[in-house]
Amino acid sequence: MSDSSRDTAQGAGWGAAERGTYRRLMPARTEKLSWLDPRILWAARNGVLASWFGDPTGRTRSRWVARRAAAGAPADKLIRRDVPDRFSFMVIGDTGEGGDSQYAVVPGFLKVARDTEFAVIASDVVYPVGSADDYGRKFFRPYQDYPAPIYAIPGNHDWYEDLGAFMRVFCAEPRPLPQEPRPGPLTRAWWRSLLWHRARPADEQRLAEARRLRSAPEQQAVQPGPYWAIDAGPVRIVGIDTGLLGTIDAEQGAWLREMSLGPRPKILLTGSPLYVDGEHHPCPIDGGGTVDGIVRDPEHHYVAAIGGDIHNYQRYPVEVDGRTVQYVVAGGGGAFMHATHTIPRVSVGGVTERDFRCYPLxxxxxxxxxxxxxxxxxxxxxxxxxxxxxxxxxxxxxxxxxxxxxxxxxxxxxxxxxxxxxxxxxxxxxxxxxxxxxxxxxxxxxxSPSSTTHSPPFFKCFLRLDVGPGAVRLRCFAATGNRRQELDPPVEDEVVIPLPGPPN
Known part of the structure; x- marks a missing residue:
């Protein structure tokens, strides 16, 4: 196994090195996304508008969920995967800027993931605003050779066009939601509606051509909605949608509480991490309670909570009622790098520097x-x-x-x-x-958004989780963009998570 960044500077990607082959996977012409471009900032304005004038995400999500139910999606939003008691899956977060740093992840990802049952994109599938016209270059093309299904939970950028493209690609929804009547004049909701960014009509031929890149039967999967659960082997994987502002609505909260019942060990996947940058963000639920309150409840048997949104890797092993819950940030899958050097010395939730891990260092x-x-x-x-x-x-x-x-x-x-x-x-x-x-x-x-570069090292990462009857092995692999780490992706962090046995 190759050196990691904890071993040598060369293992981190520094020094003279051969660039990887990832550029062969990229389209001939690649638009370089700049977060300093006023046009990009204006298109991505909905998060700011939601914070100023009220967040409509919960109501819009409920409309999508109702439409999926009318189309025959299961009421419990549960996906049942027939897998062995020992199986593996991938998690990769905040992927889709479509440039060098996203494609640099792909060769190592494909090598590590070759025998896995499925993958999950945890937050922000497509930047900057989740447009349908961007899915070809930023989703279908980079992952065309991954042979298994890919599920996803949306991030705030996927919501900048009211989740329309996400629902088309992952939930087989053929058309956008109809616009609601404009609110009364000069109210907060009226100002929000007036300024709201809305999706342009998609290029249907372009999207159809993109879909053909992942058209093999074994690659197909249709989600029951933007939030869901997967029963696979001995575990339940619960994916939640935290919308534009990192919260969940009361309807989703009730579903989460229901799906968290029972002795089956559970892993939460969320668009907003619960521990990040040395701070605790429990994620409020409309109507009361928090997501982390559900995770911490010993009756729910959560063993890990993995979140995207922040573009690096962090892990906090938090002691909760005599057991350890692994809180992980896993948003380093391709987008610009959020700094880790601004994280103060960690002392949160009983976790100190001795136990904390991050990548990049x-x-x-x-x-x-x-x-x-x-x-x-x-x-x-x-x-x-x-x-x-x-x-x-x-x-x-x-x-x-x-x-x-x-x-x-x-x-x-x-x-x-x-x-x-x-x-x-x-x-x-x-x-x-x-x-x-x-x-x-x-x-x-x-x-951090202006830190996009087009030459290695990129300090990107992805997760592989190997599930067995008694434990889950979680590993964070690095992708620097250099050939050395492309051929043999180094393991930057590893932890074995015990699974609780059946009740007596």
Missing amino acids: RGDSLAFYSRLYGRRLRLPRLFGLTAAEATAVIAERLGIEPGRTPEPGVRITRRTRLVASLLGAGRRPERTARFRLPVRKIYTQLF
């Missing part, structure tokens, strides 16, 4: 961003940090063990500390700074 994240902004600002000698320098300064600022063995002779200089501070490297909670830019929020909202 914080030092690699800082080195990535330092070089990026060195190029953007044309100040590479000031901003550019080597991976060794970034690893060392992160360890100093956070008071933690380095992510990998430090290289000999690395000095932490005033310049190194300045760059780390300017780029928002996490700081120990007990330290205070006289001056510090508010970069954590800005990184999430602006800097």
Whole structure:
């Protein structure tokens, strides 16, 4: 097995390396998506409008669910997969920008996934707004050689066109929902309706041609709706739709409570992670309660909760009533990289730095961003940090063990500390700074989306879960875009999750 980023800098993708073969999979012409383009920001405005004028997602979702029920979808939204007691499936989150960083994941993904029963895309299948015309390049083409079904749960970007394309592709809904009557003038709902981004008519021939790329019978699957459950072998996999703002409606909440009953071990897949960036986000349910309250209930037997939305990998093993629930962030499947070096020293839910895992390592994240902004600002000698320098300064600022063995002779200089501070490297909670830019929020909202690059290392990842009668083995594999990691994807994290036995 090849070195991981925890072993060597070369294992992380740094240094001279041969680019992978992924570009052979890409279309001849690839539009480069820029999150600094005002046209993209304007098209993706619905999340902001929902936060200002009220979120219509719950009502729209209920209409989709009602239509699926009328078409004969099972009321319990349960998919029953006839698999052995030992089987494997893939999870990959936040995939579809359609550029180098998405396609760089594909060769390693196909190699690791070749004997799996199915795959799940956890959040944001297609960027920027979930348009039907983008599914060819950003879904059907990259995964055309994956031989098994692909299920999905939508992310906020899939909702920017009211989930119409997602429902067509994954739920076989042939037409969009009819528009509701416009609300009374000058109300909040009226302003939202006036400014709301709506889908353009899809190019039907283009979509039909794209579908042929994944047209083999063994690749087909129709979901009962945007949220669903899969019974496979000894486990139940529960996928929820957290809409535009990271919440679920009362109708879905009632379904989730019902599907969580019983002794069968369960794994939650969600568009919004419950633990992320050193914080707890329990995910409210309209009408009361939270998703994490359901996960934590010992009567429901959840062993893991895996969420997308944030474009990296994180894992928090949280002790809950005498058992461990693995809370995982798995949104590194292709879109721009959210920084990990801005995560402060972890102390949340009883989880400390000793137990926390992330990919990319914080030092690699800082080195990535330092070089990026060195190029953007044309100040590479000031901003550019080597991976060794970034690893060392992160360890100093956070008071933690380095992510990998430090290289000999690395000095932490005033310049190194300045760059780390300017780029928002996490700081120990007990330290205070006289001056510090508010970069954590800005990184999430602006800097990270502008971090798209078109050359390795990309620091992308995907999960493989191997399920057996007594345990689930979860592994996070890296995809850097280099040939070395393409041929032999390194394992960046691994955990064996015990499954509870039958009740006495």
